[in-house]
Amino acid sequence: MIKASADALVLGAGPGALAIAAALSSENLKVEVLANSDPHEPWPYTYGIWGEEVDDLGLAHLLEHRWKNTVSFFGEGADNPSSKSNIPTPHNRDYGLFDKNKLQHHWLSQCELAKVQWHKGLAQKLDINETESRVTTEEGKTITARLVVDATGYDPVFLKSSESGPVAVQTCYGIVAKFNKPPIAENQFILMDYRCDHLSEKEKSEPPTFLYAMDMGEGSFFLEETSxxxxxxxxxxxxxxRLELRLANKDIRITKLEHEExxxxxxxxxxxxxxxxxVLGFGGxxxxxxxxxxxxxxxxxxRAPGLAKAIAxxxxDSEASPAQIAQCGWAELWPEDLIRKQALYKFxxxxxxxxxxxxxxxxxxGFFDLxxxxxxxxxxxxxxxxxxxxxxxxxxxxxxWSVRIGLMGMQGREIKLLWEFMKPKIKN
Incomplete structure (x- = not known):
């Protein structure tokens, strides 16, 4: 049997790629990573997580901030701060924001301890036979492995889908800044602020957006208008x-812009x-x-540790082909119950x-009243x-009833998604 140079080759350098590369290397596998960017390059976005979730993982030390005063606002909003429209819905759960650098280092340190080999380049071609997977880069470099894991994000290099259709996209615009007065309460985290009294009637009829916000301390606040x-x-x-209108409605002005997403x-x-x-996938x-x-x-x-353990x-098994290893990974990553739940969430x-x-x-x-x-x-x-x-x-x-009517109406892909929930297509 031809000996591949690595057990697993991970494509990508973002959170998904580092998470699975670290988990695989922790299983004493020989792991290599191919990415067009430096895996040490700082990540541009913020990542939040519920306090209980990070505690259960034993990774609370990776948080940059943690809030106990976690709320949302679902009223229409009004000039009177004591109006029922301005009463917050308390969540009574901690929420945390990862220190991006610590999270990145958490995975990188595991990779470096296991001597993961890094390659710079853009994967262009994939050839798979019974013994190895062979990736060729745009520069003509070839890397072989028993398994290729495509973790290159939402537009993957090699992964294919058997489905098509319009993709629903969440969009956000955010800033970290200091203001002439606090835009939210001290030490507060707001998951969703749907108050809309800063909008015209025409704007209220357009697709809704909400504010996601947090007190970052030392007079800085993170505000993100989100759809x-x-x-x-x-x-x-x-x-x-909309974020500018939301601030202007409360006579709040930016005095120092520290960061803009x-x-x-x-x-x-x-x-x-x-x-x-x-070929296996991970992350987006x-x-x-x-x-x-x-x-x-x-x-x-x-999920990365359990997936890595199944792959390892x-x-x-020295006789297992790349296709068989990938099938083992897919079965662990997308078992029937998760496929069914995904269909229900999409519904x-x-x-x-x-x-x-x-x-x-x-x-x-109603949702947060559950x-x-x-x-x-x-x-x-x-x-x-x-x-x-x-x-x-x-x-x-x-x-x-206004919500029930909306939930009962069947349009677009909903019937298909319900059928997928009832009768999932198990392809592995």
């Missing part, structure tokens, strides 16, 4: 304008890749983003994409199928 997944997405220009485009309902292909490339929340980092941290066991997203601003506010009021364990498990994808269905049914029963 849930939509197709086509809300433009960055619209989000920037020019826009995050997060695909929310990407299809699960074709699970028969002989493998459709792991939570369609209802956009969260993924917590899921990658939880198969790789130690819910299809509903929310058509909700008006008043419907969304009423929906989220028992804390239910809405938390929903957002972190840690409920069983039975628990998930129970939470969604309870939400429907408690919802006002």
């Amino acid at each position: 849930l997944g939509l197709a086509p997405p809300v433009s960055i220009e619209t989000l920037r304008t 020019l826009g995050l485009f997060l695909p929310m309902n990407l299809p699960i890749p074709d699970l028969k292909q002989p 490339a493998a459709g792991m983003v939570h369609p209802a929340s956009g969260y993924m980092v917590g899921g990658m941290l939880r 066991k198969k790789i130690r 819910g997203l299809e509903k929310l994409m058509r909700f008006s601003e008043p419907q969304l506010r009423e929906f989220f009021k 028992p804390s364990s239910q809405w938390y498990g929903f957002l972190t994808n840690t409920l069983t199928i039975k628990e998930l269905v129970s939470a969604m049914w309870k939400m429907f029963v408690k919802a006002p």
Whole structure:
């Protein structure tokens, strides 16, 4: 049998690539990484996680900030601060923000301890036979491995999908700044602020957006105007304008702009890749983003070790082909229950994409009125199928008729997604 140069070759240098490279190297596999960028290059975006989630992982030391005063606002808003429209919905759960550098170093240090080999270049061609996978870069360099893991993000290099359709994209525009007066309460984290009294009637009829905000300490605040997944997405220009209107409505002005996130485009309902292909995926490339929340980092941290362990066991079978190793990985990454839950989450997203601003506010009021364990498990994808269905049914029963009508209407891909939930296509 031909001996490949590595057990696993990971493509990419972002969070997904480093997470799986670190996990595989921790299984004493020979791991190599190919990326067009330096894996030490700072990441541009912020990553949040619920406190309980990071505590369960034993990684609270990687947080830069942690808030206990976590709230949302689902009222319409009014000039009177004591108005019911301005009463916050408390979440009574800690929320944390990763220190991006610490999180990156957490994975890099594991890779460096295991002597992971780094290659710079852009993967262009993939050839797979019964004994090895061969990747050729644009520069003509060839790297061989028993398994290739494509972790190159939402537009993967080699992974293919058997499905197509419009992609719902979550868009965000954010700033870190100091202001003439605090835009939110001291030591507060706001998951969603849907108050809309700063908008005209015409703007209220357009796709809704909300404020995601946090007190960063020392007079700095992070504010991000965000749209849930939509197709086509809300433009960055619209989000920037809405954030400016939101601040102007409270006579809040920026005195020092410290950082600007020019826009995050997060695909929310990407299809699960074709699970028969002989190359494995991880992270955004493998459709792991939570369609209802956009969260993924917590899921990658939880699932990378188990996936790596399954892959390592198969790789130690010297007769296993690259295709068989990949199939083992896909079976671990996308078991039937997760495929079914993903279809149900996408079904819910299809509903929310058509909700008006008043419907969304009423929906989220009811959602966060569920028992804390239910809405938390929903957002972190840690409920069983039975628990998930129970939470969604309870939400429907408690919802006002304006929301129920929106939930009952069947349009677009909803019937297909319900069928996928009932009868998932298990391709591995």
